[in-house]
Amino acid sequence: MEDPNIESEAYQFIEHGILTVENGKVKSLTTFEAFQTSHPDATFEDYSGKLIMPGxxxxxxxxxxxxxxxxxxxxxxxxxxxxxxxxxxxxxxxxxxxxxxxxxxxxxxxxxxxxxxxxxxxxxxxxxxxxxxxxxxxxxxxxxxxxxxxxxxxxxxxxxxxxxxxxxxxxxxxxxxxxxxxxxxxxxxxxxxxxxxxxxxxxxxxxxxxxxxxxxxxxxxxxxxxxxxxxxxxxxxxxxxxxxxxxxxxxxxxxxxxxxxxxxxxxxxxxxxxxxxxxxxxxxxxxxxxxxxxxxxxxxxxxxxxxxxxxxxxxxxxxxxxxxxxxxxxxxxxxxxxxxxxxxxxxxxxxxxxxxxLHLDHAIGNFETGKEADFIVIDWKATDLLKLRIENSFTLEEKLFALQILGDDRVIEETFIMGNPVKL
Ligand code: GUN
Ligand code: FE
Structure with a gap:
């Protein structure tokens, strides 16, 4: 994102990213293109259009x-x-x-x-x-x-x-x-x-x-x-x-x-x-x-x-x-x-x-390699109103703000613990 108002230290956003997990820990986070070049035959779960973020x-x-x-x-x-x-x-x-x-x-x-x-x-x-x-x-x-x-x-x-x-x-x-x-x-x-x-x-x-x-x-x-x-x-x-x-x-x-x-x-x-x-x-x-x-x-x-x-x-x-x-x-x-x-x-x-x-940033909080793979898949079009608002937003910051104001448990599509989806 190139919005000059964004506090760049606080976040990393990959529009078409891929997260790989091994033994419950984050192995890599990279662009989909880079991943496909190095792993042409790999299969993956497709969450296009969703937002994956740390738990x-x-x-x-x-x-x-x-x-x-x-x-x-x-x-x-x-x-x-x-x-x-x-x-x-x-x-x-x-x-x-x-x-x-x-x-x-x-x-x-x-x-x-x-x-x-x-x-x-x-x-x-x-x-x-x-x-x-x-x-x-x-x-x-x-x-x-x-x-x-x-x-x-x-x-x-x-x-x-x-x-x-x-x-x-x-x-x-x-x-x-x-x-x-x-x-x-x-x-x-x-x-x-x-x-x-x-x-x-x-x-x-x-x-x-x-x-x-x-x-x-x-x-x-x-x-x-x-x-x-x-x-x-x-x-x-x-x-x-x-x-x-x-x-x-x-x-x-x-x-x-x-x-x-x-x-x-x-x-x-x-x-x-x-x-x-x-x-x-x-x-x-x-x-x-x-x-x-x-x-x-x-x-x-x-x-x-x-x-x-x-x-x-x-x-x-x-x-x-x-x-x-x-x-x-x-x-x-x-x-x-x-x-x-x-x-x-x-x-x-x-x-x-x-x-x-909580002094747990060595273990959780983002997708650094080696951290515990607790993460969530957000469907930010899960409700009609949020979908409408997201479709009328231009910057990442605008979309996240709409998510924070209008979102709740309905937008949490899946929760992963140590790389595994939780069945609730
Ligand atoms: N202060 C002491 N006990 C409590 C509690 O249970 N809840 C809140 N909000 N404040 C407290
Ligand atoms: Fe309390």
């Missing part, structure tokens, strides 16, 4: 909340108490957890998401159920048992000690088994005692390559409650910092109401942020400052945050992400300083950007 990466989602998506009418703390906690109590039952994990993973795959960073519940068996299913599909997934020892119903509470022991057992059982990885997962500052957060820090020290996954500064009432619970801390992020949770593989969801020094601290520790636009709009939490994260070169991925998020579709998440950047402009002191999110940047965030936020 989407969802950097923040809760599998136990699948069944309570679209629960009406509250801000974060009321929503948690009214809908979320009663739903999560059911995951004490491993059979229930397995059924929901199966449904959840199929939803991800139908929507073209091949890797996700996932919350379980407080119950260790919820994580066993999740990883067992993810293993059956041979997926690259990250999950963890929620650590929470206060400010929730008794049935959902562990203790600092038991959360350490249960998490440790799960790490030993699952971390780096096949394509699976573990995330130490304190829910958020409000539901952990200082002692429990210290135990989370101890786990990170003992297992230096596991992830830290939690929520940060999503909602104003949450920030205020956190400050009241931790009066000796110098703000929300400092609560995590005092437990040594800020590290390279730390992923913080939301990060909306941050102070200036908190942005700097996140940058200093090379932490990642999950931008969850459908959730942030649904719960009325606020507008993430993507441009600021970019200016500071902080790693960012997109997250659906189901069940506060309203769609499993990363395309629909990018649709809302665009609108968040538009709204930021409406409320900015200097609107001309705010750039709305571009289509190329959007698809970058959903693929390689997400992979970088």
């Amino acid at each position: 989407f990466v969802d950097t923040h989602i809760h599998y136990p909340q699948t069944e309570m998506i679209a629960a009406h009418g509250e801000e974060l703390l009321e929503w948690l108490n009214t809908y979320t906690f009663p739903t999560e109590i059911k995951f004490k039952d491993k059979n229930h957890a397995s059924e929901v994990a199966d449904f959840f993973l199929k939803q991800l795959l139908k929507n073209g998401t091949t890797t996700a960073l996932v919350f379980g519940t407080v119950h260790p068996q919820s994580v066993d159920a999740f990883f067992e299913k993810a293993k059956q599909f041979n997926l690259r997934m990250i999950c963890g048992k929620v650590m929470m020892d206060r400010n929730a119903p008794d049935e959902l509470l562990d203790t600092a000690k038991s959360s350490y022991e249960d998490s440790k057992k799960l790490i030993e059982k699952w971390h780096k088994k096949e394509r699976l990885l573990y995330a130490v997962t304190p829910r958020f500052a409000i539901t952990s005692s200082p002692e429990q957060l210290q135990e989370a820090g101890r786990l990170l020290k003992e297992f230096p390559d596991v992830y830290l996954h939690t929520h940060l500064s999503e909602n104003k009432a949450e920030v205020e409650f956190t400050k009241a619970l931790f009066p000796e801390s110098n703000g929300y992020l400092d609560v995590y910092q005092q437990a040594n949770l800020l590290q390279k593989r730390a992923v913080f969801a939301h990060a909306i109401h941050l102070e200036e020094d908190e942005w700097e601290q996140l940058k200093q520790h090379d932490c990642s942020l999950a931008f969850c636009p459908t959730s942030n709009l649904f719960l009325g939490s606020g507008l993430f400052n993507l441009q600021k994260a970019e200016e500071l070169n902080i790693r960012v991925g997109v997250g659906t945050d189901v069940g506060a998020g309203t769609s499993f579709s990363i395309l629909q998440t990018l649709n809302e992400a665009y609108k968040v950047t538009q709204l930021r402009k409406a409320y900015a002191k200097n609107p001309s300083d705010i750039k709305p999110l571009s289509a190329l940047k959007s698809f970058y965030l959903a693929t390689l950007g997400g992979a970088k936020a």
Whole structure:
């Protein structure tokens, strides 16, 4: 593409390309003409007119909340108490957890998401159920048992000690088994005692390559409650910092109401942020400052945050992400300083950007030789309206933008895991 407005670093587009896969890994990506010259007799699957791209990466989602998506009418703390906690109590039952994990993973795959960073519940068996299913599909997934020892119903509470022991057992059982990885997962500052957060820090020290996954500064009432619970801390992020949770593989969801020094601290520790636009709009939490994260070169991925998020579709998440950047402009002191999110940047965030936020760009995120062949076939003419819009678009960027605004699971024609099409 020769459009001068395109951020050329962020993408590679081959109009008539061919992708070859060997033993589940990308072998080559080249033009069809070049491939035919060197392999005149080779047979291949023909996806002419379709778009093949790397599988989407969802950097923040809760599998136990699948069944309570679209629960009406509250801000974060009321929503948690009214809908979320009663739903999560059911995951004490491993059979229930397995059924929901199966449904959840199929939803991800139908929507073209091949890797996700996932919350379980407080119950260790919820994580066993999740990883067992993810293993059956041979997926690259990250999950963890929620650590929470206060400010929730008794049935959902562990203790600092038991959360350490249960998490440790799960790490030993699952971390780096096949394509699976573990995330130490304190829910958020409000539901952990200082002692429990210290135990989370101890786990990170003992297992230096596991992830830290939690929520940060999503909602104003949450920030205020956190400050009241931790009066000796110098703000929300400092609560995590005092437990040594800020590290390279730390992923913080939301990060909306941050102070200036908190942005700097996140940058200093090379932490990642999950931008969850459908959730942030649904719960009325606020507008993430993507441009600021970019200016500071902080790693960012997109997250659906189901069940506060309203769609499993990363395309629909990018649709809302665009609108968040538009709204930021409406409320900015200097609107001309705010750039709305571009289509190329959007698809970058959903693929390689997400992979970088999860430190998985050595394995997934694009079609470099040797990477794991998780990819999707998009039929961008799958709906009448999108077809009409694509046919009236001229540049690649225009077409991708239409796909991001109008597309959803209907356009995901096939999802491939390690080179094999998934049967759903
Ligand atoms: N903060 C703490 N727990 C949750 C949760 O389950 N969802 C969201 N969106 N925010 C949270
Ligand atoms: Fe969340």
